[in-house]
Amino acid sequence: MMTLANANARKSAPKDLGLDLLILKEKKWRPDPKGCFKIGICEMESKSKSEGDREKRIYTEHLPTGKRIVGKSAKGIMDTILRLDMVSLLKHASYLSMKLTKAELALRLNRSYEQDETVFSFLL
Numbered sequence: 426m427m428t429l430a431n432a433n434a435r436k437s438a439p440k441d442l443g444l445d446l447l448i449l450k451e452k453k454w455r456p457d458p459k460g461c462f463k464i465g466i467c468e469m470e471s472k473s474k475s476e477g478d479r480e481k482r483i484y485t486e487h488l489p490t491g492k493r494i495v496g497k498s499a500k501g502i503m504d505t506i507l508r509l510d511m512v513s514l515l516k517h518a519s520y521l522s523m524k525l526t527k528a529e530l531a532l533r534l535n536r537s538y539e540q541d542e543t544v545f546s547f548l549l
């Protein structure tokens with residue numbers, strides 16, 4: 426106990442303790458009661474006059490309802506999700522905003538994007 430008190434006074438981790446005193450805390454993931462989303466980039470027919478023109482867009486699919494929201498910007502899609510009251514947890518809204526921003530970046534750089542995949546891979 427003295428070692429822990431000294432570490433607390435030093436504001437640092439305790440020294441020379443065995444691994445048996447190490448406690449790992451697991452974060453519990455709690456799903457949003459209103460459902461989850463799948464995010465990616467899709468191709469849609471262009472509104473221009475030439476036939477066969479395709480434009481890429483960001484899409485989100487609300488999994489319990491199957492509703493799809495498609496747009497060019499993360500902000501626009503997130504505003505629609507919030508307006509339709511499709512999320513109930515702030516953590517989930519924050520996570521969606523981050524993933525939609527990644528999808529928008531991939532769209533602007535003409536890259537493909539699927540949720541939970543890296544946008545870039547670096548070779549070291």
